[in-house]
Amino acid sequence: MTDQIRDRITAIIAEQAMLEPDQISDESTPQDLGIDSLGLVESIFALEEEFDISIPFNANEPDKSDFDISTMGTIIAAVERLVAQKAA
Amino acid sequence: MSPKKTGKKAEAAAAEPRPLAGLRRVVITGAGTINALGHDVPATLAAFREGRCGISQLDFRDVDRLSIQIGAQVHDWRAEDYFNRQQILLYDKFTQFALLAAKQAVAQSGLDFQGALGLRSGVVLGTAGGGLNTWDENYRTVYEEGKNRVHPFVVPKLMNNAAASHVSMEFGLRGPAFTVATACASSNHAMGLAFQMIRSGGAQVMLTGGSEAMLCFGGVKAWEGLRVMSKDACRPFSANRNGMVQGEGAGVFVFEDYENARARGADILAEVVGFAMSSDAQDIVMPSAQGAERAITGALQDAGLNPEDVGYINAHGTGTAANDKTECAAVAHAFGHHADRLMMSSTKAMHGHVIGGTGAVELLACIMALREGVIAPTIGYQEADPECALDVVPNEARQARVDAVLSNAFAFGGLNAVIALRRV
Numbered sequence: 001m002t003d004q005i006r007d008r009i010t011a012i013i014a015e016q017a018m019l020e021p022d023q024i025s026d027e028s029t030p031q032d033l034g035i036d037s038l039g040l041v042e043s044i045f046a047l048e049e050e051f052d053i054s055i056p057f058n059a060n061e062p063d064k065s066d067f068d069i070s071t072m073g074t075i076i077a078a079v080e081r082l083v084a085q086k087a088a
Numbered sequence: 089m090s091p092k093k094t095g096k097k098a099e100a101a102a103a104e105p106r107p108l109a110g111l112r113r114v115v116i117t118g119a120g121t122i123n124a125l126g127h128d129v130p131a132t133l134a135a136f137r138e139g140r141c142g143i144s145q146l147d148f149r150d151v152d153r154l155s156i157q158i159g160a161q162v163h164d165w166r167a168e169d170y171f172n173r174q175q176i177l178l179y180d181k182f183t184q185f186a187l188l189a190a191k192q193a194v195a196q197s198g199l200d201f202q203g204a205l206g207l208r209s210g211v212v213l214g215t216a217g218g219g220l221n222t223w224d225e226n227y228r229t230v231y232e233e234g235k236n237r238v239h240p241f242v243v244p245k246l247m248n249n250a251a252a253s254h255v256s257m258e259f260g261l262r263g264p265a266f267t268v269a270t271a272c273a274s275s276n277h278a279m280g281l282a283f284q285m286i287r288s289g290g291a292q293v294m295l296t297g298g299s300e301a302m303l304c305f306g307g308v309k310a311w312e313g314l315r316v317m318s319k320d321a322c323r324p325f326s327a328n329r330n331g332m333v334q335g336e337g338a339g340v341f342v343f344e345d346y347e348n349a350r351a352r353g354a355d356i357l358a359e360v361v362g363f364a365m366s367s368d369a370q371d372i373v374m375p376s377a378q379g380a381e382r383a384i385t386g387a388l389q390d391a392g393l394n395p396e397d398v399g400y401i402n403a404h405g406t407g408t409a410a411n412d413k414t415e416c417a418a419v420a421h422a423f424g425h426h427a428d429r430l431m432m433s434s435t436k437a438m439h440g441h442v443i444g445g446t447g448a449v450e451l452l453a454c455i456m457a458l459r460e461g462v463i464a465p466t467i468g469y470q471e472a473d474p475e476c477a478l479d480v481v482p483n484e485a486r487q488a489r490v491d492a493v494l495s496n497a498f499a500f501g502g503l504n505a506v507i508a509l510r511r512v
Contacts, residue, residue: 037410038373041315054155059315060331060409 005083008050009076016043026073040069047075053082113346114286115512116357116455118199120192122185123337123439123449124160128192132449133456135438136464137485142439143322143333150305156317159303160335160440178241179254180219181301185338185445186251187258190295194259197342197354199293201260210263210291211255212282213340214274214298216444217307218267219246224306251299255340263291272404273365274298275339275447276497276505280363282343283507292345297448299338308334314373316408322441324405324434324466325412325480327473332406335440339448358458358509361492362391368502375411375498380418383504387494388422391508395423398430398508399490400457402450403480404498405434405466406441413475415496420478431488433481437468447497451507454493458511461489 007021014021017033024033030040037059044055044067055078057067067082068074121128124142125135135142142160151157167176167184179187190211201209222245229235244250249267256265264285268278275298282296302308311317311334318331349356364386368379388395404415412434420427435453442449453464462485469482492510499505 036374038371041313044315045313057315058318058330060318060329064330 005051005080006076009047009079010072012046012050013043013072013075016046024072026071026076028072029070047079051079051083053079053086055082111287112289114283114343114360115346115349116341116360117344117349117354118193118195118197118342119339119357119452119455120189120196121337121339121449121452122162122188123339123442124162124335125439127162127188129452132439132452136435136453136456137462139465139467139484140438141467142335146303146308148304154305154308154312156308156312156319158319158333159308160333161303162337177239178245180222180245180250182215182217182219182299182338183245183251183254185301185336186213186299186340187254189297189299189338189340190255190258193295193340193342197344199342201293205292206260206262208263208292209261209294210285211252211261211265211295212268212278213252213255213296214268214270214276214278214444214447215248215251215300216269216271216274217300217302218248219250220302220307221304222246224304227306255295259295261295264294269444270503270505271499271501272406272441272443272446273497273499273503273505274444276495276507277365277503279341279343279360279447279451279507280365280505283360283363286343286345292348294343295340296343297338297340297451298445300443300445301336302443303334303336318407321468322407322437323468323470324403324407324437325416325473325476326469327471329407329409329412332408332436332441335436335442335446337439337442337449338445339451341448341451356512358455359512360507361510362387362389362393362508363506364390365503365505368504370502372502373500375414376502377414377417377421379502379504380415380496380498381422383506384418384422384494384496387506387508391492391510393492393508393510395426397492398423398426398494399488400454400463400493401430401432402453402493402495403432403434404496405436407434407436411498413473415498416476416478427478431463431479431481431486433464433466435464437466438464447495447505447507451495454495454509457490457493458509461487463488463490
């Protein structure tokens with residue numbers, strides 16, 4: 001289940017970054033992947049659609065968001081948490 | 089254009105209204121508005137002086153499905169107070185706002201457009217969304233309610249030029265009439281073009297400004313998607329700012345050939361002395377300090393003003409992280425050491441971001457600064473931001489005599505428009 005979520009997230013980010021999924025690691029930052037501010041908002045929208053979740057993210061204060069977008073690893077963990085909350 | 093002068097000569101030249109070879113001077117002889125702070129100019133200026141906030145809980149259909157539920161909605165709005173049944177059927181809210189503001193402006197100017205003057209007069213208005221409420225209501229009718237028939241006036245209500253056309257009809261303005269859509273800079277572009285038309289002799293009087301009525305379910309939902317809206321307040325230049333808050337309303341002005349205004353003894357509110365526009369040609373949403381700076385510097389040059397002549401800038405100041413720091417950098421660079429002495433406030437924390445109408449509502453703060461010596465504050469200011477280290481006139485209006493002012497507008501799409509006014 002968790003691996004499946006990870007793969008789906010990686011596929012979405014890879015598509016946004018125009019990379020292959022195996023070029024993305026947990027340490028990759030959106031900046032490393034060449035994802036700009038608009039690309040980030042688009043990725044978050046795609047994740048919301050994919051998992052039918054609502055991600056609390058304000059582009060004006062990305063650091064203050066409960067949704068940590070600093071690396072792929074933190075994004076995956078945050079999406080997993082939201083998916084688990086939705087299932088509960 | 090004459091070659092650029094330097095040193096004391098340039099200063100002396102700038103201190104006087106520029107002798108315009110073949111160009112006419114342009115003045116403002118009427119103003120009108122409706123926005124969240126009031127239904128007319130006196131109510132709006134009173135709110136500016138008091139630093140009153142017009143932002144509150146939004147009130148319209150399906151608002152419970154929005155994650156952003158605050159905005160600067162026009163309060164106590166009843167269209168039937170101003171228009172008859174047939175007019176309400178034909179006018180989208182953005183047209184109603186524009187007509188109301190235009191009537192106030194024309195009444196103040198004392199102009200009558202019958203006869204030859206009407207042929208030499210026109211209207212250019214800004215709007216970003218046009219009849220968005222009409223789109224919203226009728227999409228709901230056909231998509232959500234499944235109906236297959238819509239009212240016959242849907243197209244004439246929603247078209248972006250509806251407001252400009254109805255204003256031209258209301259007053260018999262038979263010269264140039266059109267609408268400018270440059271998102272958040274629409275009004276400034278419109279007013280700049282009106283200024284240029286009169287200055288070049290293409291028109292004698294222009295009604296100009298802008299109007300927006302985007303506060304409906306679809307309008308706010310679209311903005312939510314971009315994730316730049318604040319859920320709690322608009323705090324321009326404050327370190328803890330977290331986004332823009334949308335408003336609605338209109339501002340309309342009478343721009344008039346100075347000789348004409350003087351000959352008829354009109355009360356002149358201010359002189360429009362310069363305008364410049366630029367394009368970042370860079371990014372569809374992220375602003376560029378260089379693009380903004382070029383518009384600011386261009387407006388100063390067009391007006392024949394030195395940086396130190398400018399006492400006040402009405403900022404674009406949206407309250408987003410990106411705009412405010414970029415705008416401050418642009419102003420700091422354009423004005424050099426004088427940036428630390430001038431005042432710059434954003435009135436959007438009071439009337440919200442009126443999008444295509446915002447520059448017009450904000451021009452009222454510029455006129456108030458010139459005429460009354462009262463600088464409208466940036467309310468909601470809580471924490472200093474080192475990236476916005478200018479005098480933003482925090483929270484309380486200030487008494488100060490200023491002789492020349494700028495009004496900034498920097499739109500999505502990287503389109504910048506800056507207007508310069510001076511006291512007459």
